[in-house]
Amino acid sequence: MKKVFVSGCYDILHAGHLQFFEEARALGDYLIVSFASADVLWHHKRRKPSIPDDHKLVLLQGLRMIDEVVITQGHKEGLDFEEAFLRIRPDLLIVTEDDLYGEVKRALCDQIGAQYTVLPKTPPRFEPVSTSSIVRWVQAPTEAPLRVDFAGGWLDVPRFSRPGEFVVNCAISPLVSLREWPYERQAGLGGSGAWALLNGRDGVESEIDLGVGWQDPAVIRETGLCVWRSGHSPVLDFKHNGDFLTGRMAIYWTGIQHDTPGIANHPRDYDRIARSARIAREGVLHASLDLLAEGILLYHSAQLDEGMHPLPKILHSIAHKYCGGGHGGYALYLFNDAVHRDAAISATPELRAVEPMCRI
Numbered sequence: 132m133k134k135v136f137v138s139g140c141y142d143i144l145h146a147g148h149l150q151f152f153e154e155a156r157a158l159g160d161y162l163i164v165s166f167a168s169a170d171v172l173w174h175h176k177r178r179k180p181s182i183p184d185d186h187k188l189v190l191l192q193g194l195r196m197i198d199e200v201v202i203t204q205g206h207k208e209g210l211d212f213e214e215a216f217l218r219i220r221p222d223l224l225i226v227t228e229d230d231l232y233g234e235v236k237r238a239l240c241d242q243i244g245a246q247y248t249v250l251p252k253t254p255p256r257f258e259p260v261s262t263s264s265i266v267r268w269v270q271a272p273t274e275a276p277l278r279v280d281f282a283g284g285w286l287d288v289p290r291f292s293r294p295g296e297f298v299v300n301c302a303i304s305p306l307v308s309l310r311e312w313p314y315e316r317q318a319g320l321g322g323s324g325a326w327a328l329l330n331g332r333d334g335v336e337s338e339i340d341l342g343v344g345w346q347d348p349a350v351i352r353e354t355g356l357c358v359w360r361s362g363h364s365p366v367l368d369f370k371h372n373g374d375f376l377t378g379r380m381a382i383y384w385t386g387i388q389h390d391t392p393g394i395a396n397h398p399r400d401y402d403r404i405a406r407s408a409r410i411a412r413e414g415v416l417h418a419s420l421d422l423l424a425e426g427i428l429l430y431h432s433a434q435l436d437e438g439m440h441p442l443p444k445i446l447h448s449i450a451h452k453y454c455g456g457g458h459g460g461y462a463l464y465l466f467n468d469a470v471h472r473d474a475a476i477s478a479t480p481e482l483r484a485v486e487p488m489c490r491i
Contacts, residue, residue, distance in 0.1 A: 132159075132160045132161055133158075133159035133160045133161070133222045133223070134159060134160070134161045134163060134219065134220075134221035134222050134223070135155050135156065135158055135159035135161065135162050135163065135221060135222070135223045135225055136163045136165070136212075136216060136219065136221035136223065136224050136225070136245075137151070137152070137155050137162070137163070137164055137165070137224075137225045137226075138164075138165040138166070138167075138203070138211070138212040138216075139164075139165075139166060139167070140166060140167050140172060140180075141164070141166045141187065141191065142172070142180050142181050142187075143181050143182075143265045143266070144187075144190060144191075145265060147259055147261075149194065149196075151227065151250065152164065152194060152196045152197060153196050154250055155225040155250065156196040156197075158223060158225065158248065159222060159223055161198045161199070162196060162197050162198050162199070163198065163199045163200075163201060163215075163219060163221060164191055164197050164199070164200050164201070165200070165201040165202070165203045165211075165212040165215055165216075166184075166187060166188075166191065166200070166201075166202060166203065167203055167211045167212075168184055168202050168203060168204050168211075169183070169184050170204065171203060171204060171205065171206065171211045174206050175206075175208060175211075181266070184202055188200055188202060201215045201219075203215055207235075208232070209231065209232025209235050209236065210232070210235055210236070210239060213239060216239060216243075216245075217239075217242070217243065220243050220245070221245055222245060222246060223245060223246045223247075223248050224236060224239070224240050224245055224246070224247050224248065225248050225250050226247070226248070226249055226250065227249070227250055227252070228249055228250070228251060228252050230249070233247075233249075264331065264332075266331075267331030267332065268330065268331035269331070270331065271328065271329055271330060271331035272328065272329065273308055273309075273329075274306040274307065274308045274329075275306060275307055275308075275325040275328050275329055275351055276302035276303055276304055276306055276307075276325070276351055276354060276488040277302070277303055277307060277314060277320035277321050277322060277325055277351065278300050278301060278302050278303060278320060278321040278324075278346075278347060278350045278351055279300065279301055279303055279320065279380065279382065279454055279461075279463045279485065280298070280299070280300040280301075280346060280454060280455065280463075281299040281300060281301065281411045281414075281423060281426060281427050281430070281452075281463075282297075282298075282299045282404070282407035282408040282410065282411035282412075282426040282427060282429070282430045283296065283297050283298035283299050283359075283361065283404060283405065283407065283408025283411070283430075284298065284344075284346070284404065284430070284455070284456070285344065285395075285399065285401065285404060285456075286298050286344075286361035286401070286404060286405065286408065287344030287345050287346035287349075287359065287361065287365075288343055288344040288395065289344075289362075289363040289364075291344075291401060292361045292362050292363060293361050293401070293405055294361070294362070295361075296360075296361040296405040296408060296409070297358050297359060297360060297361060297368060297405075297408040297409065297411075297412045298344075298346050298358070298359040298360075298361060298408060299357070299358050299359075299408050299411040299412055299414075299415060299423075299426065300346055300350045300356075300357055300359070301350070301355070301356040301357065301373055301376065301380075301487050302350050302351060302353070302354040302355060302356075302357075302487070302488045302489065303320075303380070303485040303486060303487060303488055304485065304486050304487075304488040305485070306488070307322070307325055307329075308329065309329050309330070314461075315384055315388070315460075315461070316388065317388035317389060317390070317460065318384070318388065318389070318454070318455075318460040318461045319389050319391070319453065319454035319455025319456065319457065319459070319460030319461050320382070320454055320455065320460070320461055321346075321347030321348070321350070321351055321455070323347065324347030324348035324349075324351045324352075325347075325348075325351050327348060328348060328351055328352060333348075335348045335349060335364070335365060343391050343395055343456075345364060345365050346359060346365075349365035349367075353367065353370065354488055354489050354490040355370045355371060355372055355373055355487070355488075355489035355490075356370065356371040356372065356373035356376065356415055356487055356489070357369075357370050357371075358370070358412045358415055358416075361405075361408075368412070369415075369416070370489075371415050371418065372487070372489040372491070373487030373488075373489055374487070375418040375420060376420075376423075376486075376487045377469075377486055377487060378466075378468060378469025378472060378473075378486075379420065379465060379466050379467065379468065379469065379472060380463065380464070380465060380466075380472070380484070380485050380486065380487070381463075381464045381466070381472055381475065381476055381482045381483060381484050381485065382454065382461040382462065382463055382464070382482070382483055382485055383442070383443070383445070383451075383461060383462045383463075383464055383479070383481050383482050384461055384481045384483075385442075385453075385459050385460060385461070385462060385481075386459075386481070387458075387459030387460070388459055388460065389455060389456055389457065389458050389459035389460035390456075390458075391455055391456040394456050394457075394458055395456070397437060397438075398437070399433060399436075399437045400433045400436060400437075403429060403430075403432065403433040404430060404433050406429060407426045407427070407429040407430035407433065408426065408430075409426075410422055410425050410426035410429060411423055411425075411426030411427065411430075412426075413426075414426055420449075420465070420467065421449075423450075423465070424449045424450035424465050425450075427450040427451070427452050427463070427465060428450045428451075428452070430452050431450075431451060431452035431453070434452060434453050434457050437457070438458075439453055439457045439458055440458075442462050445464055445475050445479055445482065446471075446474070446475055446478065447466055447467070447471035447472070447474060447475050448464040448465060448466055448475060449465050449466060449467055450464070450465040451463060451464045451465065464482065472484065
């Protein structure tokens, strides 16, 4: 009888584990699965298992392809199963291609003449997941805000960042969820950052990988009216609850989707963009609508020089600019009060109210 041995944490069982067990079992006649005890998990990773060891034991024992389950107690890194392995003396030790402890595991196999076998990655029957991604999924919020940016846009892109400068933005409601999305798509409101957060992913990393900046997932996760330090990663300078903006913001749908990665390398006036953010920062610091409007208008002048189409003049608005990279999507309009904003919305079908959203 050919005995096959595999080891792991298997902290949250998922279909990828089952596929691995099936492929390992096919290489022999008897499959032994070992998993690290709660004590081992804490010793090496400083975290507790998702379920108690006795429950995990029963779950694994209930799988048809597994013949024996062992809970391991060893504290050698990568070899918590050593004692059980030497006692059982299996014929094969099966690992995956991404195993981090190949050298010590090969040496352990040599002690008893077992075959060390790397199981190649096979096309999955489903989208691959991991225990950590499942945890993030469970912990992910059910709703998230989108955002409007006031000034300093592009200074959150690592290659365009400037020490000592700022990015100013605000999380907004209505909120979005995986089932309800009351906004246009590809609209310059940071939707990809919200989508990543709702799916339990790190939006900052994914946005930077796209060649754009981190401001969308940063403010969507933080919420509030935020001033960020320009740089390679999000550093919050300070935050305001944004209450002085209540009843004063609206967004205008231009009718054209935009593509931020596609315009990231367009020439633009970064000096003017940096000045706009310094002014807007003072507006947030002093809760001054006038200073915030001044920063917005200065930023919009840089957008127009970049080649964006002029936005329509809307009665009673005191400032406006394209959201996000512009060349389409939504545009932000600012008003002195809710009365004037609501009157403008009544007269302009493409305009809708948004409010600052802050989760303390």
